[in-house]
Amino acid sequence: MPKRKASAKQQFDAGRYLATSGVKKRILNFRASQTIFLQGDVSHSVFYLQSGAVKIVVSSSAGKEAVVAILRPGDFFGEGCIAGQPLRVATAVALGPVSVLRIEKSEMIRVIHEEREFSDRFVAHMLKRNVRVEEDLVDQLFNSSEKRLARALLLIARYGNNEKPQHIVARVSQRTLAEMVGTTRGRVSFFMNKFRKLGFIKYNGGLQVHDSLLRVILHD
């Protein structure tokens, strides 16, 4: 391992490490809306997202669906098996062309033990993920569906492409938004138009989310 830079903290690149080291893994590619794993599958491997976006969906017995996470390159998913979950508790779906690394549970545990920096990175990832899910939970507990939708749009916009000044959201249907926010499609449509009338979002080709949408969340 190269000498640690004094200042550079998050120097270690888990993706590069996984890709280039002797870690036993497999590269898998998926196309839009293909299923990576299905809720109820036996679970014995962890995934690392190299490129593209993935959504994590939970289905209820009543047939409802909820999107609990949208993942970006650098994220792990399916880590539940390390904690002893025998089955997948959610379904992972590619939102576009996607490339992932699949690492067997036992191999993952081995690597976590042997490579301290990788272990650090993994723990950091879990902690961050935890923070994020907890934020989502608090959002549900505190806010109305209008505010939750506003927050979801802002988050997607920033994650989607943080380089553009005017945030353009990747193609997300109202149905998916409804499943993320925890409401019905009709409601999403209603609020989207309200936001549009107020100038918070625009529809020029793709969807544009303006920062002023924050007012929806902040105000009263």
Added chain:
Amino acid sequence: MPKRKASAKQQFDAGRYLATSGVKKRILNFRASQTIFLQGDVSHSVFYLQSGAVKIVVSSSAGKEAVVAILRPGDFFGEGCIAGQPLRVATAVALGPVSVLRIEKSEMIRVIHEEREFSDRFVAHMLKRNVRVEEDLVDQLFNSSEKRLARALLLIARYGNNEKPQHIVARVSQRTLAEMVGTTRGRVSFFMNKFRKLGFIKYNGGLQVHDSLLRVILHD
């Protein structure tokens, strides 16, 4: 209670290790409803709950409060600082007499590096916690407040004392329940009485939760 079988795997006792090894820590004791740390405090230490119960509360700017977790002995909390969170994002309150270990962030990181079994235990804890919060989120997304209350009662009952055949819940006010479930106290009162009339719970001194309460969750 029969003697613990040495069934190989979860043999390592993180609490014992923390308490007896050379890990730099501090033992702190609190009484009922004392604050362990406050949302907004600077955060540079992790806590390990030795005995008692702790609730984690998030306050919104609008003055609403949400209980995002009830912790039991063996749980860590305040781990956000390891992920780089500079401030506490929630308040930790003792639900009764409580004894905790406080470990500085830097010391915690050192121990995670040096003691493999401890590290495993910590990662396992984070993963489990993650699963739990995600379940709570899904619960919010799918279920009505009636079902959420039923689930909360069942969870508390089982956690509270898993040794008794008839589950007796520790003293939890309707206000706290409302904050856990994400609804109003009036609503909790309403459903509690509904459950009682249906024989799902009883009020003999303490609150008794019957397994039949599961029907509320399962039935359509």
Added chain:
DNA sequence: TCTTAGGTGTTCAATATTGAACACCTCCTT
């Protein structure tokens, strides 16, 4: 080209939920 599947805007009645009261308890403390 025709057809179809998915996405969207919109409506409406039926429910669920809130927020804020009020009266009544039961512990505590003074």
Added chain:
DNA sequence: AAGGAGGTGTTCAATATTGAACACCTAAGA
């Protein structure tokens, strides 16, 4: 014993939300 601070049961009107339609639009395939 009086007072107070929680906790509880209950009410009510005002809102928010659902669920299920229906019509319209677009893109993509046969």
